[in-house]
Amino acid sequence: MEESVDVFKRMAGEKAVDYIEDGMLVGLGSGSTVYWMLKKLGELVEQGLNVNGISSSSLTESWAREFKIPLTDFSDVQLLDLAIDGADEIDPSFHLIKGGGGSLVREKVVNAHSKKLIIVADQSKRVDVLGKFPLPVEVLQFGWQMTANKIVELGAKPVLREENGSVYVSDNGNYILDCAFESIPDPENLHNKLKQLIGVIETGLFFDMVDMVIMGGPEGTVVINKQIYKDLKTSK
Numbered sequence: 001m002e003e004s005v006d007v008f009k010r011m012a013g014e015k016a017v018d019y020i021e022d023g024m025l026v027g028l029g030s031g032s033t034v035y036w037m038l039k040k041l042g043e044l045v046e047q048g049l050n051v052n053g054i055s056s057s058s059l060t061e062s063w064a065r066e067f068k069i070p071l072t073d074f075s076d077v078q079l080l081d082l083a084i085d086g087a088d089e090i091d092p093s094f095h096l097i098k099g100g101g102g103s104l105v106r107e108k109v110v111n112a113h114s115k116k117l118i119i120v121a122d123q124s125k126r127v128d129v130l131g132k133f134p135l136p137v138e139v140l141q142f143g144w145q146m147t148a149n150k151i152v153e154l155g156a157k158p159v160l161r162e163e164n165g166s167v168y169v170s171d172n173g174n175y176i177l178d179c180a181f182e183s184i185p186d187p188e189n190l191h192n193k194l195k196q197l198i199g200v201i202e203t204g205l206f207f208d209m210v211d212m213v214i215m216g217g218p219e220g221t222v223v224i225n226k227q228i229y230k231d232l233k234t235s236k
């Protein structure tokens, strides 16, 4: 099963490069699905494709360098042509949970400044309602326990993220609270409530950003716009 998921991720990631045109400035998202997009893009760059990338995490930056994808400093640009990113959950309205790998803040900044956003994912990411995946919320290290208590009042069970036995620290020097809500039927409302809490830097809820989803599954790779997506039967 695990093997199939990896194959589906690879299919979706590789397909996404079809939408990258010569001369584009491209937002490079994060995660294991995006990895395959980067690898394929590196091959196209080697064959002469002229693109510049903006990376959304330190890991993506190291992969982009490995695959010799030219990178540009974000402060030098205003608007990206296209961003390609992964997701942890995708609902029928194309609202997302992101941040499973810890890169939500930079991803959100990059994606919000792109003309178009394509999400690449394996089919297991499709859900009817967001929330089965604990929502990552990036918080200030200072007073994080107080911030966590406030999040409990919103109905979640926050867990301080750890990695290899240590507290996980994001690329931005913050902590991440993985917040299990029962379900998130109104992502914008929950996002707004969380953002009002002092100490919350950003949430992993992304809404009204996505133009297209490329999904890998047993039937191959499907490219989905919002309407088609709503009509698809969910896999969960």
Ligand SMILES: O=C[C@H](O)[C@H](O)[C@H](O)COP(=O)(O)O
Pocket (backbone or CB within 6 Å): 009, 029, 030, 031, 032, 033, 034, 085, 086, 087, 088, 098, 099, 100, 101, 102, 103, 104, 107
């Ligand atoms: O922080 C991580 C990002 O939001 C990823 O895009 C997301 O977790 C999906 O990752 P993957 O493609 O590895 O499932």
